[in-house]
Amino acid sequence: MINIALLNDKLLQAVLTIVRSFGWLMLWIAVLFFAVAVWTRFNPIFINTSESLPMGIYIKSIEPIEKGAYVAFCPPDSEVFAMARARGFIEVNNDINNGNCDSENGLMLKQVVAVKGDLLSIDREGVTVNEQKIPNTSQFATDSFNQTIPSLKLVNRRLLESEVLLLANFHPRSFDGRYFGLTDSSMIKVRVKPWIIVFNE
Secondary structure (H helix, E strand, O other): OOOHHHHHHHHHHHHHHHHHHHHHHHHHHHHHHHHHHHHHHHOOEEEEOOOOOOEEEEEEEOOOOOOOOEEEEOOOOOHHHHHHHHOOOOOEOOOOOOOOOOOOEOOEEEEEEEOOOOEEEEEOOEEEEOOEEEOOOOOOOEOOOOOEOOOOOEEEEEOOOOEEEEEOOOOOOOOOHHHHOOEEHHHEEEEEEEEEEEEOO
């Protein structure tokens, strides 16, 4: 004969054990999310899904912004960036990627390849810094949708104090300084560094 009362008591204890176990699990998950939220508040992360740079997660770096550094910058409101935004080359400024940008454009990740004093030339054949050709920087006349891309030409331009050239020549069709030209260093929000790279070819 089955003792129903005993069975019900054991079942109740089992249910309470499961509830207690999942309760602790939910607590730990909540603590983990809180810790991540606090960490990212002071250490913002940047997720790059573009082929212009190695895909993955980038984090803030406290190193000085200098030639060769990866940076996150706010594209200004200009005709060339409005075109890029309309064609989906860059993101629209929103709560996720705005980076406190004043413009309608979301943050972009690029690499600093020329700074004050460097001699810069840009044409259809590509970018040259101090007479050194930068690979994968040739300009295309049209984008991947066969729409015309504005061309830019600079000849032996010596960069001034606040000027930098930002490129992302990991992919030959990247939208970068070869098209939008020089950037004022005040537009740079932060230096970043790769943290988790999921695609690097």
